[in-house]
Amino acid sequence: MSRPRILLVDDQKMILLGLERMLRRMRNAWDVVLAGSGREAQGCMEDQAFDVLLSDLNMPGFGGAELLEWSRERHPGTIRIVLSGHQNKPMILASTRTAHRFLTKPCEPDVLVATLSETLEACLLPAGKGGVRQAVVGMGSLPVGPGAARGVAEQLQDPSGTVPCLQDHFLEDAGLASMVLHFVNSAFFGVPRPILNPWEAFQLLDRDSWPAIRVDPVPSELESRLQPLREKHLAQARHALSITRSEGAPVEVQNLAYIGGLLAVAGPMILAISFPERFEEAMAQPQALGVDLQQLAYHYFRLRGLPAPLLEIVGNPREPGRYRQPPSLALAAVHVASGKPDESFLSGTPFLGRVPTWQRLHVPAQG
Structure with missing residues (x-):
């Protein structure tokens, strides 16, 4: 399996750089890309494939909820994780319909790395368009x-x-x-x-x-x-x-x-x-x-x-x-x-x- 690629998205630059520092210990195992907005993240995902999308929810314009939904529709094989300090419970619960995991800010480095490691296990599934990995990752709630x-x-x-x-x-x-x-x-x-x-x-x-x-x-x-x-x-x-x-x-x-x-x-x-x-x-x-x-x-x-x-x-x-x-x-x-x-x-x-x-x-x- 090639090195996992992780896209971090947050409109607050200091938080984004902080997340990058948290993942620095994994620099020999994972490739990390940063995006400062939902639209920038959308462009990144159109240009290259990512294994994980980790996004804030509360961003202006094309926000985290819209980005997650778009990712699920256009890139169903990408794992979706929310990292947010937002306390709007209905919004948070709505995001769990499109996100696989939800993490709260501030997040401990060990928790962030462990969560990414756990979810990346899905990358071991057979891949390819229409493959098993895409089916498991892209599927929403069980009917x-x-x-x-x-x-x-x-x-x-x-x-x-x-x-x-x-x-x-x-x-x-x-x-x-x-x-x-x-x-x-x-x-x-x-x-x-x-x-x-x-x-x-x-x-x-x-x-x-x-x-x-x-x-x-x-x-x-x-x-x-x-x-x-x-x-x-x-x-x-x-x-x-x-x-x-x-x-x-x-x-x-x-x-x-x-x-x-x-x-x-x-x-x-x-x-x-x-x-x-x-x-x-x-x-x-x-x-x-x-x-x-x-x-x-x-x-x-x-x-x-x-x-x-x-x-x-x-x-x-x-x-x-x-x-x-x-x-x-x-x-x-x-x-x-x-x-x-x-x-x-x-x-x-x-x-x-x-x-x-x-x-x-x-x-x-x-x-």
Whole structure:
């Protein structure tokens, strides 16, 4: 892979030079270019390719929000990061629809370098126009099912304030779940611990933030392919939850297994949306695109800063040793609930002998 190219954008010259100094330690690994306005950045991106666009939001004229949206449309393979001291919550949340990460000013050098390093992992994906990298980086929120979309739209307009009936939508639809987890785990919220439960994440949003939960319609021909994927992974999530409950696991482990099983749908969804003509082939032979389904899900959520425990579950539930050996109970539960348990994955663990019992567990109708 060639040296990553990073474009830094801020209308305040001193801040821009400060960012450049922060990244000087990486000068032998990354190429850094500076732009003092959104229009200047636009010109830079038209002239040369960049792996990362890191931009301030509050700039005069062609601002950061417009630049991010333009970049997503014209250069979908470019990773988009916001670095801003702006405190307008609706604007910040709106930017998370186009930005993969959000960092607050002032930003510590170690945090900036770590964030860039993490997101640049996506550059390891197969590139090229219309390739896997462009699909993962360019994709916005995971599509939300029509029933959940209608239910959420109706309830978010309810002036009564509390809407507990939304809980099932956020816990059973991967698109809604991943959206609010992306919001709340961003640096803007500053939550002192990782948030793994989408319903808890939603409850951390105030009413002024609800408009950011905007659900785009899905074409009917695509929805016919996505709905079976949603149903399959919801069943997988419920089965994984039943397994961890049967083992008397703490609630945190049960939640992790459930959400991990639900969000694992990201890989097949990316295939269905970005490679419809190769969907059946890639589902039957996951390496047909040069990357497996778990890697697609891992890079999608890694880009968006979801917590490491969830990345471990969705990232590769069938390869032993990629994250830790032996696998955790939550990871083993999702692995078995996927329907294709591999004895070598569970070899040497107390879980191997439990597989027949786990497979026979009743899966409840509600998660």
